[in-house]
Amino acid sequence: MAARALFPPHSGLLVFQPLKRRQCAECRRGPLPLLVLEDSAPRCLDCADLGHLVFLPRGDTALTRRSREESALSAVVVRFNRRKSRYERQGVLVEEAALARAEQRCLADSEARRRRRARDARRRADQDALFAQAFAAEILRLLPGCPPDRARAIAGHASERGSGRVGRSAAGRALTEEAVMAAVVASVRHLDTPYDRLLMSGVPRHEARRRIAAAVETVLRGWTRTGLGSTG
Template identity: 70%
Template sequence: MDLVVIEPLKGRHCAECRQGPLPMHLLEFNAPVCLDCADLAHLVYLPRGSAALTRRAREASSLYAVVVRFHRTRRRYERQGLLVEEAALARAEAACLADADVRARRRDRDAARRAAQDVRFTAELTAEILRLFPGCPLDRARDVAEHTSERGSGRVGRTAAGRSLEEGAVTAAVRASVRHLDTEYDALLMAGVARHEARTRVAAAIDAVLAYWRDGTGPAHFPAGRQRR
């Protein structure tokens, strides 16, 4: 189990030596203890940023600690870096410099592979949207697929259900597009209407668009909506 060192949001004082405010501390029996008293003051701080350097420094260091800080918005502790032995960090830096070109080429290959995967998945998702909603215009289906499957977006297309092209996930992506582009939903939000109330107001309009795209029932014309940016 990793040792955990905290970067406090406000100054704390060591429960043993009373020094403070502390830039970092451990918690022992729910009391802050400074790095000197915890016998970790000889370690050096390695901020997060380079996965290869972090991994190598951790592996080379016989003693290390994970540094975390509380994120008020997300209400959780998040990793900030490591405390490692100075000699271990020096060895890790030398190893990273020695194979920097190799790792750069590997990153380029990985990026190209991910891009090709994204193109294939977008095409598959577009085809599935058109299978479920044959009346949906091709450009609109492609736009939905590209938007919802954008890497790192956290949208439906990046979930496990979305990647598996499950009907519920695909429908949810199309429904979200219709909500924003073919109804007054965004205008309601801007007018101060609560999200759940706004969704209730536009639900019937969304259902009408989906029904027409699915089987041709309902009105044949809908608002043009806005172009997604």
């Protein structure tokens, strides 16, 4: 039959979602939502001894695989795609009890994955906290007059996971002086100068940076002196 030629030989039993209205050649029921071809004649699932199976749509690979493993009898459901001139898998028919067992296995795996994700998240949070501490310590080494609370805030902001900020770059992870100072300058620019107001008023970015450069330098010079940041 043409469908078998167009579908992988290892698929096992094939059940079809017909594109046209078809009747069972044996019991004459129809139209059939699903059918089996026997001797080129359509048979309903009951007449083909598959009526006790339940349909599992495609989409969950693990559930499909496990349902077929658990089911003594199963079939692949296909439908012809006229545009692509081929049969495409729509799901599987499996025993209801087998589907229930497969769902339990997937739920157990889901809980294990949830616990693993939680462990990974805690580990990443610990790593991020340690890195932020190291980043803040490097800020204070370079700028001993920077208030410690401010150094911690800069470090936390610059090193936020997934932010794409300088602290997540290779240079930032290596705590290079250039990367650390870039994070500090960015913080000073936004919090200690009228830079944001200039941008909002339509001043081009490069011109805005030029206008506030002296103010940034004043703050940084103040932070290079020890003893000015002892309030944090």
